[in-house]
Amino acid sequence: xxxxxxxLKYAAILLWSAFVIAPFLWALTTSFKTANGITGGPTYIPxxxxxxxxxxxxxxxxxxxxxxxxxxxxxxxxIVTISASLVSLVLGTLxxxxxxxxxxxxxxxxxxxxxxxxxxxxxxxxxxxxxxFFLMLQFLHLLDTKIGLIIVYIALLMPIAVWVMVDFFxxxxxxxxxxxxxxxCSPFETFWRVVLPNSKPGxxxxxxxxxxxxxxxxxxxxxxxxxxxQLLPVAIVSLNSSVTPWWSLSAAALVSVAxxxxxxxxxxxxxxxxxxxGTIK
Amino acid sequence: xxxxxxxxxxxxxxxxxxxxxxxxxxxxxxxxxxETYALLGPSGCGKTTLLNIMSGIVRPSExxxxxxxxxxxxxxxxxxxxxxxxxFPVIYRTMSxxxxxxxxxxxxxxxxxxxxxxxxxxxxxxxxxxxxGRAALRLSADAKQLISLGRGLVRNDVAAILFDEPLxxxxxxxxxxxxxxxxxxxxxxxxxxxxxxxxxxxAMTLANKIVVMNHGRAVxxxxxxxxxxxxxxxxxxxxxxxxxxxxxxxxxxxxxxxxGSLHIAFPGADRVVTKAxxxxxxxxxxxxxEITDASASEAIPARLIDVKSIGAFRVAVLEVAGQxxxxxxxxGMPIPYGDTFVRFAHGRRLLFADDRLVASA
Amino acid sequence: MSLIVTELSRRVxxxxxxxxxxxxxxxxxxxxxxxxxxxxxTSLLHALAGLETPDAxxxxxxxxxxAEMPVWARxxxxxxxxxxxxxxxxxxxxxxxxxxxxxxxxxxxERMVHEIAATVGLTPLLLRMPxxxxxxxQQRVALARSLVKGSDLLLLDEPxxxxxxKLREQLREEFLNIFAKQSHSILxxxxxxPLEALLFDxxxxxxxxxxxxxxxxAQHVYAHPATTxxxxxxxxxxxxxxxxxxxxxxxxxxDDVRLPRSGHLGDLPPGPYIFGFRPGDVGLASPGIxxxxxxxxxxxxxxxxxxxxxxxxxxxHLSGVRTHAPGENVEAFLDGAKLFAFxxxxxxxxxxxxx
Numbered sequence: 001x002x003x004x005x006x007x008l009k010y011a012a013i014l015l016w017s018a019f020v021i022a023p024f025l026w027a028l029t030t031s032f033k034t035a036n037g038i039t040g041g042p043t044y045i046p047x048x049x050x051x052x053x054x055x056x057x058x059x060x061x062x063x064x065x066x067x068x069x070x071x072x073x074x075x076x077x078x079i080v081t082i083s084a085s086l087v088s089l090v091l092g093t094l095x096x097x098x099x100x101x102x103x104x105x106x107x108x109x110x111x112x113x114x115x116x117x118x119x120x121x122x123x124x125x126x127x128x129x130x131x132x133f134f135l136m137l138q139f140l141h142l143l144d145t146k147i148g149l150i151i152v153y154i155a156l157l158m159p160i161a162v163w164v165m166v167d168f169f170x171x172x173x174x175x176x177x178x179x180x181x182x183x184x185c186s187p188f189e190t191f192w193r194v195v196l197p198n199s200k201p202g203x204x205x206x207x208x209x210x211x212x213x214x215x216x217x218x219x220x221x222x223x224x225x226x227x228x229x230q231l232l233p234v235a236i237v238s239l240n241s242s243v244t245p246w247w248s249l250s251a252a253a254l255v256s257v258a259x260x261x262x263x264x265x266x267x268x269x270x271x272x273x274x275x276x277x278g279t280i281k
Numbered sequence: 282x283x284x285x286x287x288x289x290x291x292x293x294x295x296x297x298x299x300x301x302x303x304x305x306x307x308x309x310x311x312x313x314x315x316e317t318y319a320l321l322g323p324s325g326c327g328k329t330t331l332l333n334i335m336s337g338i339v340r341p342s343e344x345x346x347x348x349x350x351x352x353x354x355x356x357x358x359x360x361x362x363x364x365x366x367x368x369f370p371v372i373y374r375t376m377s378x379x380x381x382x383x384x385x386x387x388x389x390x391x392x393x394x395x396x397x398x399x400x401x402x403x404x405x406x407x408x409x410x411x412x413x414g415r416a417a418l419r420l421s422a423d424a425k426q427l428i429s430l431g432r433g434l435v436r437n438d439v440a441a442i443l444f445d446e447p448l449x450x451x452x453x454x455x456x457x458x459x460x461x462x463x464x465x466x467x468x469x470x471x472x473x474x475x476x477x478x479x480x481x482x483x484a485m486t487l488a489n490k491i492v493v494m495n496h497g498r499a500v501x502x503x504x505x506x507x508x509x510x511x512x513x514x515x516x517x518x519x520x521x522x523x524x525x526x527x528x529x530x531x532x533x534x535x536x537x538x539x540x541g542s543l544h545i546a547f548p549g550a551d552r553v554v555t556k557a558x559x560x561x562x563x564x565x566x567x568x569x570x571e572i573t574d575a576s577a578s579e580a581i582p583a584r585l586i587d588v589k590s591i592g593a594f595r596v597a598v599l600e601v602a603g604q605x606x607x608x609x610x611x612x613g614m615p616i617p618y619g620d621t622f623v624r625f626a627h628g629r630r631l632l633f634a635d636d637r638l639v640a641s642a
Numbered sequence: 643m644s645l646i647v648t649e650l651s652r653r654v655x656x657x658x659x660x661x662x663x664x665x666x667x668x669x670x671x672x673x674x675x676x677x678x679x680x681x682x683x684t685s686l687l688h689a690l691a692g693l694e695t696p697d698a699x700x701x702x703x704x705x706x707x708x709a710e711m712p713v714w715a716r717x718x719x720x721x722x723x724x725x726x727x728x729x730x731x732x733x734x735x736x737x738x739x740x741x742x743x744x745x746x747x748x749x750x751x752e753r754m755v756h757e758i759a760a761t762v763g764l765t766p767l768l769l770r771m772p773x774x775x776x777x778x779x780q781q782r783v784a785l786a787r788s789l790v791k792g793s794d795l796l797l798l799d800e801p802x803x804x805x806x807x808k809l810r811e812q813l814r815e816e817f818l819n820i821f822a823k824q825s826h827s828i829l830x831x832x833x834x835x836p837l838e839a840l841l842f843d844x845x846x847x848x849x850x851x852x853x854x855x856x857x858x859x860a861q862h863v864y865a866h867p868a869t870t871x872x873x874x875x876x877x878x879x880x881x882x883x884x885x886x887x888x889x890x891x892x893x894x895x896x897d898d899v900r901l902p903r904s905g906h907l908g909d910l911p912p913g914p915y916i917f918g919f920r921p922g923d924v925g926l927a928s929p930g931i932x933x934x935x936x937x938x939x940x941x942x943x944x945x946x947x948x949x950x951x952x953x954x955x956x957x958x959h960l961s962g963v964r965t966h967a968p969g970e971n972v973e974a975f976l977d978g979a980k981l982f983a984f985x986x987x988x989x990x991x992x993x994x995x996x997x
Contacts, residue, residue: 184743
């Protein structure tokens with residue numbers, strides 16, 4: 001009875017893993033194909049079923065003849081995403097600390113209302129914000145610039161940081177803050193020396209979310225940039241022509257996913273909540 | 282009602298190996314039907330693990346658990362007819378007290394009239410009758426614990442009620458009341474009650490039999506009186522009784538033992554201790570250390586160091602041959618200052634060799 | 643140097659956590675705040691520390707009103723019930739934390755940390771992380787951190803309640819030794835257990851529902867509870883309280899129990915009273931009150947007998963193991979000289995003299 005259960009368990013896991021990894025494998029094999037290779041039925045194993053070619057990859061590094069220069073957009077994406085995420089994280093964490101520890105009151109508005117106000121920004125469909133942001137950046141002469149995009153991204157990513165960090169700070173016992181203050185820390189010192197060092201898992205999660213949402217954004221990059229600033233998602237789209245270049249698209253997809261996977265691997269070990277478990281017995 | 286048998290029960294963490302690290306060492310015991318037991322020991326001694334194995338929350342790595350002969354080791358908690366009361370009251374926050382108590386019966390589709398009868402009976406026993414209509418959330422901690430207890434009592438198919446340190450959140454004055462109610466419950470329903478605690482007063486007043494545990498082992502099982510009068514291990518002497526048993530390092534001597542230069546009569550001591558290099562200690566409970574004067578028989582010189590008054594009685598700290606002992610003195614008896622004499626009551630002196638009881642006199 | 647608390651009040655959601663609390667605390671003395679849960683002990687301690695602002699009232703230390711001082715500028719330490727230590731710092735750094743905030747020299751910090759660690763028994767654990775320590779050890783770290791500051795006010799909020807019974811006994815003794823050496827601080831210790839107050843032999847502040855009911859030496863409050871509430875709270879096991887009547891010939895308990903009028907009740911005017919007696923003052927002897935045993939709780943060397951005579955229910959605390967079955971009839975002897983008398987509204991009218 002138990003053996004059957006175990007077999008079923010592992011079968012289910014294998015099945016699901018296959019389902020998740022398959023797209024990546026497919027993209028990998030496709031990126032090494034050529035136009036001919038795509039048209040004749042599906043093939044999977046290079047050298048055995050089709051002849052691998054580096055054309056897809058080469059198309060990423062020179063413009064003209066259906067290719068693009070990916071290095072530029074790649075760098076722009078990196079700069080915009082990382083800057084916006086960093087600023088969002090800093091501002092969001094500070095706001096979250098305030099919302100978690102202090103009581104605000106303006107008329108009938110309380111802490112919970114303010115927190116919801118932040119989070120509600122993400123409920124809106126991006127289309128609603130497209131025109132207002134466009135007009136704002138135009139007014140500031142920041143259309144088609146990295147700075148403009150960074151500002152917009154901060155507005156979009158900070159709610160995520162606030163959302164994650166408020167929740168996290170609420171799990172840090174208030175007595176820890178009180179102890180720090182009794183030991184002579186001002187409120188900021190309390191935040192900096194005591195609460196923040198114990199919030200690493202929360203910061204990692206918030207940071208990861210910011211990076212992911214920022215890096216993958218297509219809509220605002222598309223609406224607010226044209227020629228001078230090009231972000232990766234937009235650049236990849238421009239690979240398209242009358243014949244869909246699956247090979248270079250696959251290569252581009254892999255290239256754009258790579259940094260996120262790398263970051264996730266590196267930061268994964270900070271995600272264990274166990275580090276805070278010892279505070280309260 | 283059920284007899285619970287534990288058959289070579291043990292629990293170890295980690296992968297099975299030749300020498301596992303036991304959280305609970307192999308142990309067999311039968312819990313008789315209708316008795317009240319206490320599992321007593323310090324934090325980490327394995328008492329909660331043992332309780333959770335019996336209730337089904339934890340599956341033991343070795344051994345079997347049987348209820349009235351039926352093997353329940355593989356059965357989940359819901360099928361074992363066990364009620365468990367935890368350290369923190371567990372109540373259904375959105376319901377009234379009545380609804381809370383009625384919940385287990387509703388789940389079993391009992392007719393409404395019977396539910397009201399049963400809930401009324403249990404509420405009356407626990408003095409909750411006037412709270413039946415109120416929201417459970419608003420009650421005090423001890424009332425909430427009574428609701429948790431009540432939920433276990435309304436079911437008439439409950440084999441045993443297991444308690445995991447349920448009085449921890451309760452104030453000392455209310456503990457007294459709750460202990461009394463638990464005893465009445467035991468008397469009225471004749472249920473097997475198994476009670477985990479680190480408070481020896483609770484264990485002693487509530488249970489018929491106490492299992493004293495330490496480091497995953499059952500050190501001694503006995504009635505409160507047995508554990509008090511004949512602790513088989515120095516740990517039991519320390520853990521039971523407040524203040525703890527006095528342990529005085531001593532040596533064998535003619536007709537008894539010697540503490541420093543003082544001789545204490547202990548007939549038969551030399552017959553029992555055979556090995557050399559064994560660590561000997563004379564154990565005597567503070568209740569049996571009498572402060573007396575030079576004329577009393579077997580009086581030993583002692584020096585009074587301190588007296589603490591704790592309401593109903595006093596604790597005197599004395600020094601005998603360089604070692605400190607305590608004596609429990611009833612209020613009203615005069616305690617002389619400075620140099621005085623003590624004697625150890627007859628039949629209350631215990632000899633421990635390497636922390637195991639070997640003789641008494 | 644003294645801490646003067648005047649009419650401290652604080653209401654939360656309509657419930658009074660503090661209700662007009664006033665007291666004077668002297669330097670170098672040990673105070674125990676005794677009361678049940680939710681009696682206002684924690685609120686009082688937090689108000690003294692400055693962590694909660696009272697709605698009304700004043701706290702002044704040496705004449706200086708503390709209301710203007712922010713928490714981090716005060717000289718206060720607080721040890722919590724829940725073993726609060728900085729989880730990201732070693733034991734050494736935990737203890738050194740307040741000293742570093744004062745920008746002391748490294749050598750000075752080291753000296754002070756080692757000194758306190760030795761006093762509290764933490765020397766071998768200095769490089770461990772608090773999360774790896776047992777409950778008792780974590781609480782010692784918290785205590786060390788509060789002692790190292792040498793603050794004017796040292797507050798402890800039921801610090802032993804989360805520890806095992808035996809560990810509690812042990813730490814209580816150690817606390818006594820440590821506290822005896824703190825001659826310049828005001829020590830305030832909150833607990834629900836009256837026996838702790840008696841063991842520490844401190845000055846007691848009995849609190850109930852936010853109000854301060856009585857202040858005095860522990861032994862005195864025990865022997866002379868000002869009200870029936872204090873008698874109930876500050877007594878373990880709880881005092882037996884029964885209503886009765888006093889007249890010229892003697893006193894009557896419940897309906898038909900008559901006792902001669904004892905000396906210490908001599909000056910009281912006749913009328914209804916609430917009489918109190920401790921379980922330890924009841925013995926089994928004739929002639930006595932014929933009572934039925936409801937329950938016998940045996941604990942090692944003593945027995946609690948729950949007795950009932952008609953409508954009168956009370957508890958007797960007897961030494962030795964007495965096996966009486968429920969339903970058995972015994973004679974309970976009550977010594978009139980040990981009776982407490984309270985007026986019907988709960989105030990102490992007469993207390994027995996103590997030996």
